[in-house]
Amino acid sequence: MTSSAFKGEIRLVYNDLEMLTNCDLTQAQLTLQQHTWFLKRLPTGLEDLKLLITNSTAKLNEVNQEITFDTFWKRYNDRDRSSKKKSEKIWNRLSQADQVKAYVYISTYEANRPKGTEKKYAETYLNAEQWNN
Secondary structure (H helix, E strand, O other): OEEOOEEEOOEEEEOOOOEEEEEEOOOEEOOHHHHHHHHHOOOOEHHHHHHHHHOOOEEOOOOOOOOOHHHHHHHHOOOOOOOHHHHHHHHHHOOHHHHHHHHHHHHHHHHHOOOOOOOOOHHHHHHOOHHHO
């Protein structure tokens, strides 16, 4: 996000559920008053951001993030049991939208896995399209 009211940019990152996951003010030159004003109105959802943009001089520059297989592999973190080669083949067959969904859903999958059950192999997680269940 940029504005004629300040130099630099404010970086906001939203997940596929349209919820704020990261806010970086370090690249913006804000006065203390601007900094406080923004944090009080921190747009935690995309709808909040749209309202903020509409009611200010700010401009939004949307950047879509591509998730690589290596990013997925590192976050899924099942190197001992899963096959990287098989998982990567499956990953490459997924649409970019499904790749993002698969990546973002990992934490939800892990949090909701019943106690005492093993984590699925990465290739099983991808084949089963676990994020759509």
